[in-house]
Amino acid sequence: MTARDRADSRLGLLERMIRIREFEEGVRFLFLEGSMPGTIHQCQGQEATAVGVCAALRPDDFITSTFRGHGHALAKGLTEQELLDELFGAATGCCKGKGGSMHVGDMSKGMVPGIAIVGGGIPLATGMALAFKLQKSDQVVACFFGDGAVAEGAFHEAVNMAAIWGLPVIFVCENNLYGASTRVDLVMKNPRIADRASSYGFAGETVDGNDVEAVCAAAKTAAARCREGGGPVLLELLTYRQTGHSRRDARAYQPEAERKAWAARDPIEIFAARLEREGVIDEAGVERMRAQAAKRFTEAVERARSAPQPSPDDLESEVFAPESQP
Amino acid sequence: MRIDVRMPDLAATEGSDIMVKRWLIPKGARVKRGQALLEVETDKATMEVESIATGVLAETCVRPDGKVAVGEVIARIEAEP
Numbered sequence: 136m137t138a139r140d141r142a143d144s145r146l147g148l149l150e151r152m153i154r155i156r157e158f159e160e161g162v163r164f165l166f167l168e169g170s171m172p173g174t175i176h177q178c179q180g181q182e183a184t185a186v187g188v189c190a191a192l193r194p195d196d197f198i199t200s201t202f203r204g205h206g207h208a209l210a211k212g213l214t215e216q217e218l219l220d221e222l223f224g225a226a227t228g229c230c231k232g233k234g235g236s237m238h239v240g241d242m243s244k245g246m247v248p249g250i251a252i253v254g255g256g257i258p259l260a261t262g263m264a265l266a267f268k269l270q271k272s273d274q275v276v277a278c279f280f281g282d283g284a285v286a287e288g289a290f291h292e293a294v295n296m297a298a299i300w301g302l303p304v305i306f307v308c309e310n311n312l313y314g315a316s317t318r319v320d321l322v323m324k325n326p327r328i329a330d331r332a333s334s335y336g337f338a339g340e341t342v343d344g345n346d347v348e349a350v351c352a353a354a355k356t357a358a359a360r361c362r363e364g365g366g367p368v369l370l371e372l373l374t375y376r377q378t379g380h381s382r383r384d385a386r387a388y389q390p391e392a393e394r395k396a397w398a399a400r401d402p403i404e405i406f407a408a409r410l411e412r413e414g415v416i417d418e419a420g421v422e423r424m425r426a427q428a429a430k431r432f433t434e435a436v437e438r439a440r441s442a443p444q445p446s447p448d449d450l451e452s453e454v455f456a457p458e459s460q461p
Numbered sequence: 462m463r464i465d466v467r468m469p470d471l472a473a474t475e476g477s478d479i480m481v482k483r484w485l486i487p488k489g490a491r492v493k494r495g496q497a498l499l500e501v502e503t504d505k506a507t508m509e510v511e512s513i514a515t516g517v518l519a520e521t522c523v524r525p526d527g528k529v530a531v532g533e534v535i536a537r538i539e540a541e542p
Contacts, residue, residue, distance in 0.1 A: 164494070164495075164513055166469060166470070167469050167510070167511060167513050168467070168469075168513050169467045169469060169470070169531075169532055172470070173470075174470070382469075382470075382471070383470075383471050383472070383473060383503070383505070383506075384506075385506050385507070385508030385509070387506065387507075387508075
């Protein structure tokens with residue numbers, strides 16, 4: 136990789152994180168204005184986990200996601216327009232308006248539509264990885280879930296199967312310290328989630344989830360290991376949600392000092408500052424990126440507001456997978 | 462341009478009213494988009510509601526301890542272009 140390519144790829148990471156932040160902030164105001172129905176689960180502060188992991192994957196690799204999936208979707212290559220159309224319930228949305236905020240995804244872009252049941256994606260990703268192994272494909276699956284999923288039975292059953300069969304799945308735990316309003320240390324005697332891997336006999340690592348380059352490096356190593364048949368891998372990414380669990384949550388359970396400490400480690404701010412220090416971009420360049428992302432969002436909202444709504448005739452289409460031919 | 466501020470959908474139980482606890486910005490004062498504008502009490506929690514626009518808080522339509530339905534106009538902001 137030339138120096139120019141390396142700089143471009145780092146700028147790409149920054150740009151994707153900024154696009155996610157602008158998207159989430161924009162959606163926050165749509166909700167406050169009353170133009171976005173239902174509640175929303177947002178990921179401000181967690182942009183580096185989605186972007187770092189997805190940048191380490193190939194387009195034909197898959198991810199599974201959660202109810203907090205806007206960032207994962209944008210990082211895996213879905214556009215603001217496809218997401219906003221979906222959030223507005225339009226037929227042009229990534230799930231034809233039938234999924235909404237909690238279920239964004241697109242199989243053709245390597246993202247299983249979001250699974251809102253806590254821990255629900257973990258056995259599913261394991262099954263996909265088993266399929267890849269049986270098909271002798273070198274694709275991998277990265278499975279996103281939160282700290283709240285780790286005490287679910289589904290986690291333990293799935294990681295054990297992935298371990299005994301050596302499946303190509305990266306279990307990506309976004310540890311943001313709270314399962315809804317419950318702090319991890321209230322529900323875990325050993326709050327170091329990466330340690331769970333060793334009890335099942337596979338590799339686990341704890342990574343600074345607010346450092347996009349550290350996340351990307353760890354995910355690249357994990358993906359390479361999975362492709363070589365050395366999987367699975369558990370990555371625990373330490374991060375922090377700078378917003379409520381959902382839009383109806385005032386997050387009063389997050390102590391002020393803790394919020395401040397994590398705000399000082401904002402993933403976008405620290406990476407932009409690093410790139411500025413190293414002369415890859417200047418402050419005006421970062422501002423331009425922000426302005427472009429904001430403009431892209433505003434234009435997409437305008438189109439989404441007038442996008443066609445699904446008709447009752449479409450009710451049963453796209454609900455089940457087509458029958459497979461033997 | 463005068464913008465209507467409506468009560469956002471913050472209640473945990475759909476259809477339950479939301480109480481305006483207090484205005485954090487006095488009528489006639491400037492407010493910035495994203496700044497806490499008022500405190501509300503839902504069926505589950507007390508929380509702050511941020512302003513959707515930058516401008517002057519021209520009108521408040523609900524007094525403290527008044528209950529309103531989701532979507533009802535609670536204030537008007539004379540927004541800066």
